[in-house]
Amino acid sequence: MADAAGRLTKLAEEVLGTPLPVRIRAWDRSESGPPGAPTLVIRRRRALRRLLFKPGELGLARAWVAGDIDVQGDLYEALDLLAGLIWERGGDAPKPRRAAVLRALARPEIRSAARELLMLAGAPVPPTPPAEEVRRRRGPLHTLPRDKEAISHHYDVGNDFYALVLGPSMVYSCAYWGSAETAGDTVATLEDAQRDKLDLICRKLGLQEGQRLLDVGCGWGSMVLHAAREYGVRAVGITLSEEQAALARKRIAEAGLADRVEIRVQDYREIHDEPFDAISSVGMAEHVGRARYAEYADALYALLRPGGRLLNHQIARRPVADEEAYHVDEFIDRYVFPDGELAPVGRTVGQLEDAGFEVRDVEAIREHYALTLRSWVANLENHWGEAVRLTSEGRARVWRLYMAACALSFERNRIGVNQVLAVRTRESGDAGMPLRARDWRS
Structure with a gap:
């Protein structure tokens, strides 16, 4: 097994067809x-077995x-460079490389390399x-x-752990940074941006x-x-x-x-209150799913009084030619957001309109989420020992990989993130919006 790194490099380049x-x-x-x-540090031969039995993203995620x-x-x-090995461009969206790798391994000239990989990997048993x-x-x-089970997997990993990652604001969604931060200067803190x-x-x-x-x-x-303290509302x-x-x-x-x-x-789906004056839904709709989104939009519409506003803050993916073939990344589905689904912003706007809403504003804040995620990763890395103690090393590693990879994706x-402001207009057609709403003063 001498020079395992050199042999792996040669094998990988033969299979992938690229340095x-x-x-x-x-x-x-x-x-x-x-x-x-x-x-890329390969600490144990078991990592190779994980890749052999699950080529591509899931095998790498399990090894990580x-x-x-x-x-x-x-x-x-490293993640940016490795993305090209895990994904390949196909049509209008990146697709997992697994099929390409399997096709390469089936070629006669690669079979000897595949046998060598099996030898390097050790016992042919799936870990x-x-x-x-x-x-x-x-x-x-x-x-x-x-x-409820899916939400529990993601959120019930300990409030103290989340406090380390999110900071004192305890806000787990995209912050809103000023132009100085976008340019790379450090002026505002994460707390400022979340406020x-x-x-x-x-x-x-x-x-x-x-x-x-209603939040x-x-x-x-x-x-x-924040809404009760600063604006005097009653909130649920x-x-x-x-x-x-x-x-x-x-x-x-x-x-x-x-x-x-x-x-x-x-x-x-269980709320049967009197109508609300306003509804905020921030980073929640990603859990709803395509099959239930119309029900979600209808439910929020019914919970608003005429003239009431909805602010739907939601991560969006790029549209693809075959929407029926879309699947959530295996790593995200297995380790982070079970059953989560992303939709293009156009579909979200359309479904809100189908429910009866008038969409009045869409603000894309994609770059803001990248800055937010990098801040969370820094918090996690700066408190790594404590994070591992509060959860497990594996869970902390999930979060570090997930947040860093998402920062790059934004x-x-x-992927992107958008704030969609929609109104349940009155019967007269009055939306109760100022003629120039972008200053958001009324």
Whole structure:
């Protein structure tokens, strides 16, 4: 097994048909690849077995979560370089390279290389997936029990862990940064940017004292806290996470706002209140799913009084030619957001309009999410030992990979995020919006 790194580099380049852009360090301490490039550290031969049994993204993700592989050097640069090995361009969207790799391995001239890979990998037994992975789910998507289970997997990993990553704001969605931060200068903090995002939403909704606000997917209560404290509204926040609800109630009580803010563990499909003056849904609609989105839009429309506004803040993907063939990335589905689905912004706008809403404004804030994610990654890395103690090393590794990869996806325009402001107009057609709304003062 001497010079495992050199043999792996040669094999990978023969199969992929392109030079490796990263350096490899193998378990035998051998190294190969371009000097000065980020180094993919293969700590255990088990990583190769993971790739043999699950070529592509899921095999690499399992190896990463289990600690079989690591990166030495700039993680963002390494992920950017490795993306070309995991994905290939096909038509109008990137597709997993797994099929291309399997086709290459079937070629006669590659078979000897494949046999060598089997020898390097060791025992031909599929390794057990890391404990942090969600197993395949059964039954219909987006039923109430299945959605609650999926939300619990993502959010009930410990409030203290999230506090390390998110910072004091406890806001788990895209912050709103100023032009100086976009240009690379450090002027505002993450806390400033999250406060500005919450305030922007309140202004877009035109909140006024005494109004009633519903926050769908309220997380740890930051939106309802800000709206009640700064705008004098009465608010209801709903979440499916027991841990989120417990901390949100504690924060509200400590702020002296328990008489104006209510937190419920409740699904949006279970709300039967009197109409609300405004609804915010921030980073929640990604969990709804294509099959249920019309129901989601109809439910929010019914919960608004005439003249009421909805602010729907949602991650979007690029449209593809064959929408029926779209699937969530395996790593995201198995480790991060079980059953989550992204939609193009055009479909989201169309479905809100189908429900009866008038869409009045769409603001794309893609670059803001990249900045936010990089801040969260920095928080995690700066508190790595504590994060591992609070959860597990595997879970912390999931989050580091997920957030860094997502930051790159936003930067490269593979995904985006949009704030869609919609209104339930009155019978007269009056939307109650100012003629020039972009200053968001009324």
